[in-house]
Amino acid sequence: MNKQTRELNRINNELNKQVNYENKEAFTDIVCYLRGANISEYNQELIRQDLLEMILSAQKRSEDIKAVIGEDYKVFCDNIIENLPPRTIKEKFLNFIDIICWCISILSAINIIISNDTISLIRNLIKGGPVNFQLSVSIGNVISAVIIVAAAFIIVETILKNSFKIGKNKSINKVKVFLICASIMAIFLLIAWLGKTTLFTVNIFTACTFTLILYIIHKILSRIQ
């Protein structure tokens, strides 16, 4: 997010606090849907600013969001998106690289911190035992990272594209939820069991530098977009 977009985002977040309880859910759904649209973050914030002005003015006239926007929020959003320039291939590519770098840097940092090798390294440094700066990266670590990043993409996309449907169906199929959760658990247990084999070892300082570089790339890309 560049400086101009960040400033607009900050102003909008402040204004968002003034949206009353009755309008909040519908407005959040609208913003979620716009976040998933193929438009730049700056245009998303500009639209958000206009909508906030419309809704807050309506609140002052004691009108609700339906009186301003109508009943079909999705059609309203699609009509808006249709009249905004779509993101270019370059913008999409940079955004994708930015998210990947961010995700991998976070997962890498977590893996460094919770690794058994890091824990024994700290223990030996305190006790004065023999120190080994090498970290083992297993097949399981790599497969889990790929699954987590892919799943995060799919979940976010699904929520954003279906913001007007999700949560509206109050009857939750408990068996379906249990089966999904059990399948996810089974996959991770399988990975943990099968993926114990060390794929490669890496020096802890190299791993930290790699994580830092990815984080810096994310920071730079998010500022220039």
Add this chain to the structure above:
Amino acid sequence: MIPSQMLKGTLEGCILKVISHKETYGYEISQELQEYGFSNISEGTIYPLLLRLEKNELITAQYRESPLGPKRKYFSISQAGKKELDNFYKNWLELENAVNMLFEKGEDNNE
């Protein structure tokens, strides 16, 4: 109430006409249209059309501080917008004339 399908092609021209009177904003445009008989035209109905007019450079927009809180977007008509408005009105008169002729002459022929 005018059916939305019928309104589709004409609403942009009517919005352009309202903006040509003076610099104005979304809610004021919807209110003015309602005063002229366009019932049920909400701010949300005209907002995407305002974006389209802006994209096609027929109107220009400027954000101004609003006494009520968030910045408000004010619209003015551009030179291209004035030309488009003349064009729209010419086309409208032609359509109005054709429809009237059809109904009037159609009535005479039936009698």
